[in-house]
Amino acid sequence: MMDLTLYYAPDTCARVTMIALEEAALPYDARLISFVRGDHRADWFRTLNPRGRVPTLVIDGAPLTENMAILHWLAQVRPEAGLLPEASSAFEQARLLADLAWCASGLHPIVTRMRLPHFFCDQPDAAANVRALAEAAMIAEFRTIEARLAAGPWWYGERWSIIDAYINWIWFRVTGCGLDASAFPRLQDHDRRLSDRPSVRKVLDVHAAASRQLAEQGLAVNFDTIASQVSQGKAA
Template sequence: MDIVLYYAPHTCALVPFVALNEAGAAFRVEALNFRKKQQMSEDYLRLNPRHKVPLLVVDGKPLTENPAMHVWIARTFPQAGLMPEDPWMFAQAVSVASWCASGIHHYLSAINSPLKSCDAPGSEDSVKRLAHAGLDENFAIADRMLAGREFLFDRFSTADAHLFWCLRRAGQLSYDVDRWKNCKSFFGRISERPSVQNVFNFEKETLARFAS
């Protein structure tokens, strides 16, 4: 099987990258330079007209959207146990992935690019303030979900990778994640996983390459 992951530094493409590492999959990573708008190139738009990462191309066929990737990776590499087997718990893991992808991600995008949410003059601070309030509400929920737990489910899952990315991105965007104490310790634990360290190293090398 030929697996290619299209990725960009700091983005939610970290999630399938970590998942594929955890699965022990053989795959290649194509890094896009967003500063050069490489996601808008003709070649990339042919693969993904939505100009987003992550994109998985498996034996030449594209798959978009993180929650779909969670399912495909977990089912393709079942030995890695990356999503719960029980149908109800499996659906719960898909629910968390969908929440991260749709319920949390858009607040991160609004803080990163407020003018894409509202281009009325002088609206940037309001957009960011509302997005911070949205993150407060959602991370308070995540903090309760993580109380007394190592992971969101019985063992590490792709849902953990997704929540981890949301927390990381929020921190990068000057949101104070540390005040959510269960999220903070969860973040520390997940950061230490070799699968995540591998992505961090790749990210560092990629950013250095893009800067040169």
């Protein structure tokens, strides 16, 4: 039996990793970290992940970082969980990696630009433009996903995969910061169906409880505070 520890923060992309662990039915220890307290910048955490990010999964004492690598590894060690479709050639395997890479390096950075536009320009007045450009890029991506969902309920048609959880986390993040969901009825339906999965329900409950716990300790992430700290040069 492997010893697994997942470092996560509520509502971050570590939600996708946690869903993958639940779907794989692998026991793991979930360790909540606080961005507000600066846990991710602490030396102990940097030894696990020098970039100070979640998710970080420690496997028998060895850290693995980058969501796409973690998800790919989980799909390989637990093929029976069906996190990704079976690949019968190197080419098919590479195409699955392409989808994971698109989520992590194509979609996720747009989320960050929408939620934290002030991190991407040194002119406070221009943050609204960064946000508007990011939103336009996200809408273009969602149009593609919406069109693909016409062929079946999930990204890979009739079969669910971890790509669906990744897309859904992106959806949750950007509809949660003002993107109008009404133009994307299939993505809305995808969200409803995904939320019915026991793994997802469980992880949403864990993240909600973690958010409450941090809020009670005065450690809730406040995006307005971050924006004002950035404009005053106080945030990293």
